[in-house]
Amino acid sequence: MVLQVTNSPFNLEQADLLNRLLPSLTEAQQIWLCGYLSAMSSTNVLAENRPADLQTTSAIVAGVEESNTANSQSGGSREVTILFGSQTGNCQRLAGSLSRKLEEHGFQVTLAAMNKFKPNNLKKVENLLILASTHGEGEPPDNARSFYEFLNSKRAPQLDQLWFSVLSLGDTSYEFFCQTGKDFDRRLEELGGQRLSPRVDCDLDYDEPAGEWIEAVLNSLNARIHVSVSAAGGSTGASISQTTLEQSAYSRTNPFQAEVLANINLNGRGSDRETRHLELSLEGSNLQFEPGDCLGIYPENSPELVDSLIEAMGWKSDELVPVNKQGEERSLRDALLRHYEITVLTKPLIVQAAQLSSNEGLQALLTTGREQELKSYLNGRDLLDLVTEFAPWRGSARDFIAILRKLPARLYSIASSFKANPDEVHLTIRAVRYEAHGRERSGVCSVHCSERVEPGDSLSIYIQHNPNFKLPANPDTPIIMIGPGTGVAPFRAFLEEREELGAEGKTWLFYGDRHFVTDFLYQTDWQRMLKDGVLNRLDVAFSRDTEEKVYVQHRMLERGRELYEWLQEGAHVYICGDEKHMAHDVQSALVTILENEGGLSHDDAVAYLAEMGEQQRFQRDVY
Structure with missing residues (x-):
């Protein structure tokens, strides 16, 4: 049967993908795909009604096309190697969560930072999972550099026996988004490896897509050894927060409301800089940290910028809009103030915004050959610039909210010792202010803290542990x-x-x-x-x-x-x-x-x- 929009629940693009794939599958591949989709459904990964459904379906199709998992033989190895490259600890934390989940399902796991793994041992690895962040302008993090260089050298061995998958962490506001993960994924394929599941590239709000990648990897590993997810222990859930048990109830996904105890300008009179020393109370949070760790703050956007944006678009401040995928709603003003990023433009945002605009200038900016012009436009501009320069716009406030990414936390190095200051955490934050494109601009979090936070107020915070920036174990070491x-x-x-x-x-x-x-x-x-x-x-x-x-x-x-x-x-x-x-x-x-x-x-x-x-x-x- 040929799938069409009228005789199936799929849209035109999905039906086209499936019509091209399904006739090419062997009987074994069809059986495997049925079991794979059943397992995915049981974990609710495909049950969410969201715009990313098409992307998820395409990923499943790509996974079958690229990895040919059904051609694997019964009795695949239960040994899995997990390697992470992490600058601030996010990939390391996720790798630990993945390791624990695989061990719960009977897999034998080797977990290591890339600089602690002997590259020559790759020839002995059958199942490899890579978690890598991208640092700077498309560069690998420090503890991934040597492994990255080895893999891209002539010394790298052929890996025809290897099954692999890659999780990439990055930031879409950078030109080389998730480049390190993309490079690992490409190179492992060039060396003969086959994908267990497709690479997943995560933006700053990485918890949910990372959880879905973990589920896909687990399903694929189980499929290789012909063990269903249910037989291995039932549905495991897609949320990273469910796999990470922390001593404190507060975390990145459940921040603590910390009272501000002090907010002092460290710069003297006459300085052209403003640097704030903040002291926050951790009392009642059970949060702890070590020197070298960071504190994440969920800031608020400038009220003046939010009001200007609402006025420019003719929206109503009190209109209710969703603020998460669970359908929770807030007023439009509150959503723009506390939940969505409006100060940074990215290429994915421009591409989606173009669908809400008939402005020829915006359409032209996305044409082939004008990449440098687009890059220049993105630099230093915000959502207010976009909506004023490329009017008129169609669609509702809800349509615009749907294309915005979540307001990310800002990380700051902790400036105090927990032993010296129990139940407190100190920060050093320099206020960022500058002029660009005819308007005064400011750093979202730094100016929030310097201008709109006083002792007695509270900030939404969490501890970001950084195992890669730590004092020597021996206190006598210089x-x-x-x-x-x-x-x-x-x-x-x-x-x-x-x-x-x-x-x-x-x-x-x-x-x-x-x-x-x-x-x-x-x-x-x-x-x-x-x-x-x-x-x-x-x-x-x-x-x-x-x-x-x-x-x-x-x-x-x-x-x-x-x-x-x-x-x-x-x-x-x-x-x-x-x-x-x-x-x-x-x-x-x-x-x-x-x-x-x-x-x-x-x-x-x-x-x-x-x-x-x-x-x-x-x-x-x-x-």
């Missing part, structure tokens, strides 16, 4: 910390922690900002710690106080001999702050010091630093 501006925040936590522990290891801080008089963040803290011996050395660089700008990397080069001696003594090096400029320059300075003071070639110095990274002696928290 540490070197490089953190200009707000990048100094985690090092305040490091030193508070070491003070509480009575650690004997030497400590050295490199700090920089613009002006000594107005921009020396936490100056009295550092002076006290120097006096008490908690901080042994402090080198500062204030770039605007001298005719020639001086930055932290210049101070490092000036102290190259002593810094090299600390490295020889086993010191751990930490960098926190801007990746694009500062972190790159600091890393180059370290390489130069290894060359000049250690007599190494450039390649050997780079390899030395890479080896420090493998040993977790060189760690970065960059953004």
